[in-house]
Amino acid sequence: MSRIFSNKYRLRLSLFLLFLSFVFSAGLVHGADSFQGKTEKELETHLEVLMADSQKTPLDIIDELDMLIALSQESEWQSAYLSAATLKVEKLASINKFPQAEALLSLIYPNALATENETLQVRLDLVKLRIIEQDGQTKALYDQFNTLLDTAKRLPNQRLAGSVYLAVGRAQSKVTDYANALDSLLKAYQIAERIDDLSFLDVVMNAIGNVNVRMRNFDDAILYYQRSLKNSQLKDAKYTQIVTLYNIGQAQTGNQDYEGARQSFNEGLKICEEIGDTNSAPWLRRGLADLAIAEGNWDQAIDIYKTILPDFEKSSRKQAIFNIVNGLLTAYIGIGDAESAKTLMPRSEKLLESFPGRDNKIRVNLLKARLSALENNFEQAYELITDNTALIYADHEEKIKKEINKLSIQLDVETQKNENRRLIQKAEFQQLVIAQKEKQEWLWGLIIALALVLLIIIGFALYRQILLRNDFKAMAHRDHLTKSPNRRAILSFAKRSYKSVRKLNNPISICLLDLDKFKNLNDTYGHDLGDTVLVAFAEACKKSLRPEDGYGRYGGEEWLLVITNSNEEIAQTVLDRIKSNFAKAIIEGLPNPHNVTFSGGVEQFDGRRPESLDALIALADEKLYLAKESGRNKIVY
Secondary structure: OHHHHHHHHHHHHHHHHHHHHHHHHHHHHHHHHOOOOOOHHHHHHHHHHHHOOOOOOHHHHHHHHHHHHHHHHHHOOHHHHHHHHHHHHHHHHHOOOHHHHHHHHHHHHHHHHHOOOHHHHHHHHHHHHHHHHHHOOHHHHHHHHHHHHHHHHHOOOHHHHHHHHHHHHHHHHHOOOHHHHHHHHHHHHHHHHHOOOHHHHHHHHHHHHHHHHHOOOHHHHHHHHHHHHHHHHHOOOHHHHHHHHHHHHHHHHHOOOHHHHHHHHHHHHHHHHHHOOOOOHHHHHHHHHHHHHHHOOHHHHHHHHHHHHHHHHHOOOHHHHHHHHHHHHHHHHHOOOHHHHHHHHHHHHHHHOOOOOHHHHHHHHHHHHHHHHHOOOHHHHHHHHHHHHHHHHHOOHHHHHHHHHHHHHHHHHHHHHOOOOOHHHHHHHHHHHHHHHHHHHHHHHHHHHHHHHHHHHHHHHOHHHHHHHHHHHHHOOEOOOOOOEOHHHHHHHHHHHHHHHHHHOOOEEEEEEEEOOHHHHHHHHOHHHHHHHHHHHHHHHHHHOOOOOEEEEEEOOEEEEEEOOOOHHHHHHHHHHHHHHHHHOOOOOOOOOOOOOEEEEEEEEOOOOOOOHHHHHHHHHHHHHHHHHOOOOOEEO
């Protein structure tokens, strides 16, 4: 009987799937046929409607765009093709598919430049901004800021100019340039009101909410988000609702409304499941992981972060990966798992190089201090807390007051110019900016007070070692494991040497060295033996360098060497000595001779280009990468 039922069930299922396949195929054919006999102008009009469609998900729009792109190419409609391809690039970037977006962007950008369509060019430049932002290219990011802001001033299309200010403001906030971010978003806000575009106004208010979250003004942020959510619900814009619910959940978490945050994230996940949006779901789960951190549910946070990390790695979202790695570090430290935290810490430090903003440095330093305290290394914890205090004091409170006052004055002038039906909204916005200023002042006072309390606590713990203060000063420039100069010390030496080249015309060589397959070594023999290898390598460098040269541990298994008054031949001689001395080193636990090797990149500087030490080190890093890629155990000059 069960076999008969099973056969009937399979037959019905097959017929049902065949029916679905027919309907789906018919839909595609109908979609393609619906434009047969149409003109290029009619297709472009449809693209404008599609761009403003808030009902379809980005994936649905991308599927339709693929059909329209193929039709445009078949009909040789260059203008329609560029319009459809540009919209596809924008939609790919909106769902974090940056590799695909960048590939299509590079294909169509030259053609867009060849046209006189400035709108398409600016839209593609905005996507380029997002790609640069997620890659963490800080200098390129600021260059793109300046280019886009100059363009926005002369754009006749006010809606497009508003989009530029919006995109730049979002990016500025992500590099903690909050004053300029609010300035850019204020310009977008003014344009949205001037052209009476309520949909665009909602997007801008959502972005202002994001800046307030970053500044920890959670109540203000939630007010902005709730307005945007109400409008998207009225329009039944599901995808916009998902984004806004994620933002609300993050703000509620920061505001310690944990139950409300959980409800917002789960409501967003429910909508994702309803419309089949698999790209937004990892973000909402990340929100639940952040919530678990806030509640101290360390194991739950670890499980969620580990599950979603591969999704963000696939889309190359460096900023999100940086936040997830730091979340994992917080959870590992929370459960007292120092070994897992110590293994993960180098990845956080490496990602910090792409996002070296003040807030990020403070966060990583605090995690390192907590890890040091967990390992009872109070000396290093003290040093890290001291560094954080210096970072906090670096941005003087007066600068923040001036920037906020500047925004307040601009908003006052704007309110007086526009006595219309938006007067109430403008007054509310003015009050939020003033409140934001007061909370910012209070926040800085609290941060400084907390820093002072932490310094008092650490100072009391180190009271018995007060007579060793001079030793601590020396240790601040020494790596605690290898006793060699640390990153701070070697960078200080490199800066002095770099300046000396310009004054004395004595060329230098900058070398970046990295031990090959060091992670495999740690995994095979354990971290204790890995530490022994690092000590042996440091000793080899010390023996091989001349008195006038410098070296130091740059991070993990990476080393920075500065060979003064040298050319390529001298640098090669020094590196050959290091290779020889390291090969002779007896490392307990490894065969003698051992088979540990290293690779390196060397860049010469004779007083001409590059014009900064950072750029010089970056060139050496590129050559180190080439050495690694071409088989390791070699030096690229």
